[in-house]
Amino acid sequence: MIPGDMTSPLLAARGVRKSFGCKRVLQDAALEVAPGEAVAVVGENGAGKSTMLRICAGVLRPDAGTVTVRAPVGYCPQDPGVLDLLTAEEHLALFGAGLGLSRHDALERGTRLLAEFGFPPGDRSVVRDLSGGTRQKLNLALALLGGPRILLLDEPYQGFDAGTYVNFWDHVAAWTAEGRGVVVVTHMLAELSRVDRVVEVAALPALARAGRGERTA
Amino acid sequence: MRRSLRRATVVAEMQARELLRRRTAIVMLLALPLALYGALAGTSPQIASAAAGVGLGWSVAGAALFSVLASRRVDPRLVLVGFRPFELLLGRLLFLLAFSMVLVGAFSALISEVSNAAHPWVLALGIGLTTVVAVPLGLALAALLPRELEGTLALIGVVGIQLALPVTATLAAFLPLYGPLRLIEGSLANGGAVAVPSLHALGFAAGFLSLAVALWARRVRARAHVPVPVETP
Numbered sequence: 326m327i328p329g330d331m332t333s334p335l336l337a338a339r340g341v342r343k344s345f346g347c348k349r350v351l352q353d354a355a356l357e358v359a360p361g362e363a364v365a366v367v368g369e370n371g372a373g374k375s376t377m378l379r380i381c382a383g384v385l386r387p388d389a390g391t392v393t394v395r396a397p398v399g400y401c402p403q404d405p406g407v408l409d410l411l412t413a414e415e416h417l418a419l420f421g422a423g424l425g426l427s428r429h430d431a432l433e434r435g436t437r438l439l440a441e442f443g444f445p446p447g448d449r450s451v452v453r454d455l456s457g458g459t460r461q462k463l464n465l466a467l468a469l470l471g472g473p474r475i476l477l478l479d480e481p482y483q484g485f486d487a488g489t490y491v492n493f494w495d496h497v498a499a500w501t502a503e504g505r506g507v508v509v510v511t512h513m514l515a516e517l518s519r520v521d522r523v524v525e526v527a528a529l530p531a532l533a534r535a536g537r538g539e540r541t542a
Numbered sequence: 543m544r545r546s547l548r549r550a551t552v553v554a555e556m557q558a559r560e561l562l563r564r565r566t567a568i569v570m571l572l573a574l575p576l577a578l579y580g581a582l583a584g585t586s587p588q589i590a591s592a593a594a595g596v597g598l599g600w601s602v603a604g605a606a607l608f609s610v611l612a613s614r615r616v617d618p619r620l621v622l623v624g625f626r627p628f629e630l631l632l633g634r635l636l637f638l639l640a641f642s643m644v645l646v647g648a649f650s651a652l653i654s655e656v657s658n659a660a661h662p663w664v665l666a667l668g669i670g671l672t673t674v675v676a677v678p679l680g681l682a683l684a685a686l687l688p689r690e691l692e693g694t695l696a697l698i699g700v701v702g703i704q705l706a707l708p709v710t711a712t713l714a715a716f717l718p719l720y721g722p723l724r725l726i727e728g729s730l731a732n733g734g735a736v737a738v739p740s741l742h743a744l745g746f747a748a749g750f751l752s753l754a755v756a757l758w759a760r761r762v763r764a765r766a767h768v769p770v771p772v773e774t775p
């Protein structure tokens with residue numbers, strides 16, 4: 326169990342508004358995740374799920390609204406944010422340096438995480454030569470490298486084989502049992518029973534582009 | 543500061559690993575200035591040497607431009623895990639300058655020998671300052687125009703104008719490689735002024751670097767989080 330306040334939300338986003346050019350994507354959107362809670366974010370393509378997660382992670386500025394975070398955030402983007410010509414180990418060393426980890430600690434911790442997701446042990450291929458699923462395992466391990474209490478995962482299982490996919494949802498359960506707050510953007514409605522709450526991001530009407538529903542399951 | 547330098551060193555190391563895996567790109571980086579020098583060898587030594595200098599600047603600025611563009615999706619994640627934007631650019635700057643110095647040594651020796659430079663050290667200074675300006679130029683263009691096509695076209699524009707204008711033209715003094723080209727041309731004749739062209743080059747380098755840091759920081763910095771004290775797990 327990770328120590329810390331178990332009552333206040335780890336992350337709370339309120340009144341978030343975002344437009345790209347003249348197209349409004351989010352209007353008055355909200356998202357909260359508490360310690361030990363798994364939240365699924367669902368919605369149709371282009372509804373703004375990934376945009377909301379990027380804003381919550383802090384890699385995209387909203388036009389309006391606030392995001393309050395009480396703990397370090399681990400963010401796994403949908404499009405693997407990795408470098409084509411570096412190996413997995415080199416990524417661990419690079420991200421570890423940012424986290425203030427020694428190279429030894431980063432490699433030890435990262436190798437353990439990669440092994441948990443079934444990354445081929447000792448694979449020294451550069452990312453460009455990895456399969457999509459294997460690349461995604463690295464993407465996920467990098468999000469977890471710093472041991473964050475908040476995990477924001479944008480369809481992190483893309484390309485996973487069936488075993489790794491089931492394993493992923495077991496990991497979600499284990500992370501929440503440790504007191505982490507986990508947000509997963511997903512299209513896999515069959516797995517919604519494995520989360521505590523479902524938040525639906527509804528597409529804005531083409532003309533009005535106003536009003537955004539939040540449904541809590 | 544030591545912490546920032548340590549992080550920047552890791553970025554520099556990874557940049558080196560990436561570039562060293564691009565063998566064709568390394569050959570092209572060498573071939574471009576060599577081709578320009580060779581193509582103009584039949585004109586005057588000043589023109590050929592200046593073209594080689596511009597070509598080297600072009601190569602190095604291109605490498606800097608693409609080092610940033612290749613990382614543009616990763617940099618926000620790196621900032622999220624704790625890197626400061628300037629540490630990312632500093633790492634790339636450190637590696638590219640170190641890499642450039644190898645090219646500077648090789649091209650200085652070659653031009654000095656083939657074109658009979660009267661002042662070899664001034665020639666080396668001119669070629670060295672070409673890369674000192676070109677690396678920040680590439681970084682700044684990438685931060686200003688973070689798309690491959692737009693950034694490349696802008697670089698071709700800057701270098702093309704620089705190549706087309708003789709160093710004696712009035713407008714040439716407002717171009718980034720004016721100082722280094724003055725030094726290169728002077729090194730093959732009477733030597734000429736050293737301090738003013740050097741300061742001109744350093745001024746452009748500092749300006750480009752400041753622009754790159756300011757713009758890149760805006761693009762990749764994590765933002766809009768309400769500052770709540772962070773609990774350490």
